[in-house]
Amino acid sequence: MKQPLSRETGFEVTNLEELAPMADYSLMDHLTPDPDATSDGVDHRPRQVFSGHYVPVRPTAIETPEYVAHSEDLFRELGFADSLAQSDDFIRMFSGDLSLVPEPMRKLGWASGYALSIYGNEYTQQCPFQTGNGYGDGRAISVLEAVFNGRRWEMQLKGGGQTPYCRGGDGRAVLRSSVREFLAQEHMHALGVPTSRSLSLYVSKTERVRRPWYSEGSHSRDPDQLVSEPVAISTRVAPSFIRVGQLELFGRRARKQEHPRAIEELEQLVLHLIDREYSGVIDQTLATPTKVVMLAQAFRGRLASLVANWIRVGYCQGNFNSDNCAAGGFTLDYGPFGFCEVFEPFYQPWTGGGQHFAFLNQPAAAEQNFKSFCSALRPLLNGHEDELAQLDEIQKGFPEVMQAEMERMWSAKLGLKDFDAELFRELMMLMTRTPVDYTIFFRELSSVPDDIEPLKQSFYRSLDEAGGADSEGLLKRWSEWLAKWKCQIGIDGAGNGSRLREERSRDMKLVNPKYTMREWFVVPAYQQAADGDYLPLRELQKVLNQPYDEQSDGVEHRYNRLKPFELFDLGGFSHYSCSS
Numbered sequence: 001m002k003q004p005l006s007r008e009t010g011f012e013v014t015n016l017e018e019l020a021p022m023a024d025y026s027l028m029d030h031l032t033p034d035p036d037a038t039s040d041g042v043d044h045r046p047r048q049v050f051s052g053h054y055v056p057v058r059p060t061a062i063e064t065p066e067y068v069a070h071s072e073d074l075f076r077e078l079g080f081a082d083s084l085a086q087s088d089d090f091i092r093m094f095s096g097d098l099s100l101v102p103e104p105m106r107k108l109g110w111a112s113g114y115a116l117s118i119y120g121n122e123y124t125q126q127c128p129f130q131t132g133n134g135y136g137d138g139r140a141i142s143v144l145e146a147v148f149n150g151r152r153w154e155m156q157l158k159g160g161g162q163t164p165y166c167r168g169g170d171g172r173a174v175l176r177s178s179v180r181e182f183l184a185q186e187h188m189h190a191l192g193v194p195t196s197r198s199l200s201l202y203v204s205k206t207e208r209v210r211r212p213w214y215s216e217g218s219h220s221r222d223p224d225q226l227v228s229e230p231v232a233i234s235t236r237v238a239p240s241f242i243r244v245g246q247l248e249l250f251g252r253r254a255r256k257q258e259h260p261r262a263i264e265e266l267e268q269l270v271l272h273l274i275d276r277e278y279s280g281v282i283d284q285t286l287a288t289p290t291k292v293v294m295l296a297q298a299f300r301g302r303l304a305s306l307v308a309n310w311i312r313v314g315y316c317q318g319n320f321n322s323d324n325c326a327a328g329g330f331t332l333d334y335g336p337f338g339f340c341e342v343f344e345p346f347y348q349p350w351t352g353g354g355q356h357f358a359f360l361n362q363p364a365a366a367e368q369n370f371k372s373f374c375s376a377l378r379p380l381l382n383g384h385e386d387e388l389a390q391l392d393e394i395q396k397g398f399p400e401v402m403q404a405e406m407e408r409m410w411s412a413k414l415g416l417k418d419f420d421a422e423l424f425r426e427l428m429m430l431m432t433r434t435p436v437d438y439t440i441f442f443r444e445l446s447s448v449p450d451d452i453e454p455l456k457q458s459f460y461r462s463l464d465e466a467g468g469a470d471s472e473g474l475l476k477r478w479s480e481w482l483a484k485w486k487c488q489i490g491i492d493g494a495g496n497g498s499r500l501r502e503e504r505s506r507d508m509k510l511v512n513p514k515y516t517m518r519e520w521f522v523v524p525a526y527q528q529a530a531d532g533d534y535l536p537l538r539e540l541q542k543v544l545n546q547p548y549d550e551q552s553d554g555v556e557h558r559y560n561r562l563k564p565f566e567l568f569d570l571g572g573f574s575h576y577s578c579s580s
């Protein structure tokens with residue numbers, strides 16, 4: 001039976017009245033609001049925001065909201081009863097209507113500005129004013145900060161209507177993209193990858209918007225039609241939503257001395273970040289320059305580990321700009337992402353993304369974001385030569401730290417104590433040339449097979465075919481590789497069922513998931529959800545939330561499968577042009 005986890009309170013939260021006392025808006029109270037914002041928060045026009053950390057905004061509720069799903073795991077962690085997700089006042093709040101929330105909850109949310117760097121290059125033209133002052137949360141609005149079971153969380157609606165940063169966009173998210181983000185966040189959490197979390201998902205029964213998307217069976221790279229889709233609001237949860245891009249906005253303003261409080265606003269934001277994301281590792285009483293150096297060091301470690309984890313589970317972020325890079329070192333912004341099925345080193349599901357954000361280029365993209373992060377901090381170290389030199393060293397050391405994380409990760413995936421570069425290189429070659437399914441291959445390998453027969457389940461072409469399909473002699477090379485690998489993991493000659501072999505297998509299965517979020521499972525789930533049938537989505541949610549478990553035969557039969565050939569190169573399945 002499920003235990004209520006709310007240890008402090010000893011009961012599960014079943015309605016907003018019980019939740020309200022946990023609200024604590026320290027961000028709104030300690031950071032600076034935009035001085036030009038209207039007090040009622042209904043100023044939704046695109047405009048320039050010159051200073052302040054956030055704009056108070058009233059979300060625009062979606063019409064006739066209906067419950068789609070919530071995260072039972074997160075609800076349990078927060079001490080919420082599952083019934084809360086379908087209670088009227090909770091649905092109202094998390095579908096964007098704050099007008100009736102009980103005090104001390106507030107009827108205003110907040111949106112933040114951020115800057116954009118793409119692969120380390122600063123951009124300002126992406127906002128309608130060409131200054132960068134109109135860029136930020138265009139459709140993300142935080143609505144609550146609260147402390148549950150001793151942990152502080154910020155809750156943010158995605159698709160909650162226009163903000164001053166909307167750049168003329170409608171501020172909405174469609175059900176399709178909301179389902180993808182909702183499922184992916186909890187799947188990543190279950191995979192053990194740091195991420196923003198999913199709280200809830202509500203769809204409008206009547207409100208729709210038009211978005212470019214693919215017609216059925218389209219092989220076009222770009223969407224070939226405009227489709228009308230239901231709007232939805234998903235709520236995501238994290239200790240903070242501070243992005244590298246947000247630090248950059250304030251860093252750039254400080255660097256250019258754009259207004260008299262620019263440096264102070266940068267410092268406030270950095271201290272807030274430390275408080276929210278790094279309080280366990282950075283002592284509050286230290287002087288700011290020391291804190292800044294420690295922050296860079298801590299973020300470097302988290303970012304490198306995060307990206308190594310992405311690669312471990314086959315995740316490609318797709319659009320790893322600085323504004324999609326959370327300063328807390330977790331995954332944020334599930335837009336044009338995808339999970340690698342056929343192993344391709346440069347897998348990139350987003351057609352607009354380019355190779356620099358492709359699967360195995362993510363460590364290099366992370367390095368660029370880290371460079372942007374360090375540049376944003378630098379104004380705080382003006383006149384502190386020692387700390388500046390330390391920051392430079394930390395920045396320079398990124399590739400080495402990243403490489404060490406990658407080697408650790410590959411070693412774990414392969415059950416090795418130490419990284420073996422030659423064994424790894426040969427494997428990459430075989431995986432690419434065969435080619436294999438990334439998830440199925442590593443999971444099958446985790447069973448420590450006697451020969452390559454079980455591994456063939458992951459092959460996307462049958463090398464056994466008559467007619468010279470194996471002209472490169474790959475099967476022989478696979479067998480040789482397997483023998484070498486077994487030798488390296490120390491089970492060469494160890495019989496089936498030997499203790500060592502069992503141990504290796506168990507450890508490898510803890511890092512090599514069996515189930516992954518294949519887009520062709522997700523497409524029918526969001527299509528049926530658009531027709532009002534949410535059961536397929538909830539079934540998929542259950543499967544993806546236990547990715548390392550064997551699960552039932554039925555689940556295995558349906559979900560542990562190679563991508564069907566007819567879905568290759570299909571728009572919306574294999575690639576997408578945008579995500580909104």
Ligand SMILES: Nc1ncnc2c1ncn2[C@@H]1O[C@H](COP(=O)(O)OP(=O)(O)OP(=O)(O)O)[C@@H](O)[C@H]1O
Binds near residue numbers: 135136162168
């Ligand atoms: N429909 C929309 N209306 C207003 N702004 C939008 C809309 N879609 C995207 N934006 C804004 O455009 C920018 C780039 O979009 P991107 O796809 O990176 O983010 P996103 O998916 O909206 O959100 P996030 O990064 O918050 O997860 C963001 O600042 C985003 O807020």
Ligand SMILES: [Mg+2]
Binds near residue numbers: 323324
């Ligand atoms: Mg984004």
